Amino acid sequence: MFYKVVNNDNRDHIIKLNYQIFFEQSKYFLSLSNSTLNINSAYINDTVNIKSCKNITLTRDNLSNYFLNFDSDIIKLDPNNTYLFKYQDNKRKLLEYHPLIRFNQNDISFVEGTNSISVTGTIDNGAGERNTKAYYMTECSTNGDLDNYQYATKFFDETFSGTHTFSVDIPVNNYDVGTHKLYFRGVRNGGYGTIYEFSFTVIKFTINKKYTTKVQYKSGIDDNIEFKIEFSFQTNKEFSFSYGIDSLSTQTTISLTSDPQEIRYIIALPTLSIGEHYIKFRAESVEDQIPFKIIESSSPELQILTTTSSSNPTLYYKGITNEISIEYQMRDEDGKGSFSVYHSLDNGAFTKIDDSYNINDASWYRKSFSISNSLISPSDETVHSISFYIKDNLGKQSTNQVFYFKYMTNPIIKLQEEMKTSLTYQVDQTIDIKLIYRDARGNGRLTIYTNIYDINNNNNIVSQNNLPIDIDSSTEKSTTIAVNINRLTYEKQYKIEIKGINSNSEETNYIIHQFIIHLSSPVLTITTTPLLSYTKTKDQFISISGNVKDSNLGEIRLQYKYDNNNEFQEFHLLNIGSVTETKSFTENVPIDQTLSEGSHSLTIRAIDSYNKYHELSSYQFTFNYNTPELEIIDNYDTYNPPIYIRGINDSLNINMKVTDYNKVDSLKVYYSIVDVSNENSFYCQMNGEISKTFYLPYEIPKQLQENIYIFFRFMQKK
Structure with a gap:
């Protein structure tokens, strides 16, 4: 067999190994390059020099797992393989005992709060049919009798040969955040197999932030609702994530690649009722929600x-x-x-x-x-x-x-300014109409017709006029029409109708206006006013000057009255021939000699042939009665009086004049010498005359001593 190893000095070494594993008296032996190692002891640190001094160390851990260490690399000894050394994940058990347990997945991780995990795999029972039981332990024990071990749980009990699958759900909700181990062991016909470790990590689960990008939405206006959640995990893993509006309607798997990380989701916003709603979500076993509101959409x-x-x-x-x-x-x-x-x-x-x-x-x-x-x-x-x-x-x-x-359809007319409602007879010769007109057709002729009706006489037409206007524009234009009213009489109400008719016989709107023609009143002005006092008989007239005008034309009478007399008396007559004419006058108003002595008033007015008048404010004056007047006609020098000599000229013949405007029958004249008790009198017959001249004979009293005397005289009405 050959095994290729990459040495620390970066040179390839081809090592040829001859091996033999045998069992003798409960001892295992390894024959390696003509050397035999006893590996039954608890810990073996024998070293075999292979070729270029490469060190191989055989060790055993506390679970009786044996390992060959090739310098810093762990080389697994597997008697079940067809070759001695197989480089895989740096680690392989040296010896195993049936039943053998193989996990489909090891070193798993899950978030805190997970209730249970599912562990799956196979159990190898070897050749021949045997009964096998399998246990998992939360705390490891190498002793037997796992049925009575408080930390062991049996999860498999089957009779079979070869391999058999298994699956077991293990509660994990009491584990803290961190890495933990479970221990699996099989028992075949009472013989205990190898103990296998199962590692898992509990991940810290944190939601740092949760929010929607808006707090208010409008159904039918907002198409989507966007929300964001920031998680914090202690390790990277894929996990289930469910979310939805008011319910968990969507499920997906998310994977966090950074810590912390924000995930963003956009959900189509359905039609929702007005009020508060929620984005509900669940990450693994943690559920939460984000509130938002649906509000009324606005009106356009x-x-x-x-x-x-x-x-x-x-x-x-x-x-x-x-x-x-x-x-x-x-x-x-x-x-x-x-x-x-x-x-x-x-x-x-x-x-x-x-x-x-x-x-x-x-x-x-x-x-x-x-x-x-x-x-x-x-x-x-x-x-x-x-x-x-x-x-x-x-x-x-x-x-x-x-x-x-x-x-x-028609052209239009309208007043540019209001027409007069009151006109003055013979002063206003026309009624002026300031008119704005328009024919949108912009051509042809527009004739303005004016009819005047006598309202007081069954609306009879008393005047008809027309004015043709050439139209050369579709814009508004203005004109002034003077309708003659000099044939209309006074103190009557009239109605004037105005309309236009264009070349297409289309009529404008009507303008209707009412007016009245009034008579004017004379205008009297006094330039020379009466005096403040007059004397009976002596003053026969009150002289006044002034002027008068009247647009009604014709005769004007100047009249007067005294005090509260209701009847005016005429004192002058004049004639006005033009509305622009002003007549001046200077006339005497007769004084009523029957007036009592004292204060009186004089009222003057001008009245025309239409009985229109102008009455002035009254003038106040005093009317005095006369005192008889007696005067010496002859001239006397009071500083050089005449001389009378007793016995020569003993009588006075005084030439006297008596005046009395009261026109009495007679006056009694009294005379005497001042400081002399010799009063005398005589009657002067006036006979209604205002004045008389006479000689007053007077015998000088003989008892008067020589001296200068004053002759005194006075009169009394009879």
Whole structure:
């Protein structure tokens, strides 16, 4: 036999060995290169020098396993082989005893918490049929009677020849993390066979992290759910791993190649109810779960891009526009989905528009849709509406948006600014209409017709006018139309209707406006106002100046009244011939001589032929009664009085003038010398006259001494 060994000096050695193994008196012998070794002792360290001094050592361990050590390599002696040395896994038992036990797998590993392991293999009973029992021991014993050994468990009892398979489940849940051994031994017809070691390692199992990449998901929006688990094992092995949503629905095998290591799984997200759910998983015997939530998907948002209302619709025209187009923008916070538009015309049933579209983010998307106007009857008055919303593939829909429009056949007109509602007779000769017009056809002629109706007279037409306008553009344009109203009478309400008709006999909308023509009132201004006081009889008039104008034209009477008298008296008449004319005047207002003495008021007004008047605020004045006046006509120098000589000129002839505007019948004149008790009087007959001249004869009293005297006189009405 030949055996090739790689020596430590990296040179190949071919060793030829002659061997003989024999049994004699319970001793085993090995014949090696003409030398015989007794290997029955407990430990043998004999050395045989083979060729170039290569050392071979024969040893036995505590389980009576024998080994040849070839320097640092262990060489197994196997008497059952056809050759002495066979290099395999460095180690082979030197001698074995039947029954022989062979394991299908040894040195296995499993995670902590494993309840049991299954050990399988074969038992070799040799030639001839014999009864064989097999045991495994948790603690090794070389003694017999394994049936009564507390650490031994019998797992096989069969009668057979040759080889037989075996399988045994061994509890391992009480073993700590680390490497452990079990010991297997067979008993054939009462004879004990070789003890075989079975090694296993309990692996530390740790979950360092477990999480989903998101904590919230939306059914129908999120296609998948991703979760990650970080394990920590003390050794590398393949192990069973089961996982699923709310149950362990999927099983696989994973192998960790690093410590720690994160594994990542992506699961298709099914339709789940709103609320909390779990990623359940089991690694070997350890079960755990990762919570996550299913939340409502969001509803799409919708914004119409053209602002309309029932009072401000978008205008479309028959023959120009064939479809109604609506622009809008939408978004969905979910950032994905398929969307369809549903619309309703004039509050009818909602129908789905055939086209649908997808989005892939949460930004605003600008969209539009159109509907044919072939089903809409043209009308210049009807305001149509299109209500619409969008719905996603999950049934979520936006709020409704409404688009208002008119589908018109006719041109349009509208007021650029409001028309007057009150006009003044003979001042306003026209009613002005500032008009905006448009004919979307952009050509032809548009004639504007204006009819004025007398509302107070059964709406009879009192005026008709028309104005042709050439259309050269489809855009809005403006014009001013002055409708003559000089034939309309005053203090009446009128209605004016405005419409346009184009070259195709298509009419615009109507504009209807009511107005009234009022008479004006005179405008009176006083420039010279009355005085603050007047005297009875003496003052016969109050003189005033001023001016007056009146757009009603014709006669204007200036009138007055005193105090609270209800009746005005006329004091002047003038005529206005033009609406721009202003007449000036200076006139006297007669003073009512019957007024009582004291304070009074004067009210002045101007009133025209239409009985329109302008009344001024009253003027206040004082009316005084007269005091009779007596004066000496002759001139006297009070510093050089006349001289009278007793006996020569003993009487005074004084030329006097009496005035009394009260026009009395007579006045009694009193006279005397100052400081002299000789009062005298006489009657002056006035006879209603205002003034009279007379001589007053006066006899100088003889008892007067020479001196200068003052002649005193006064009067009294009779």
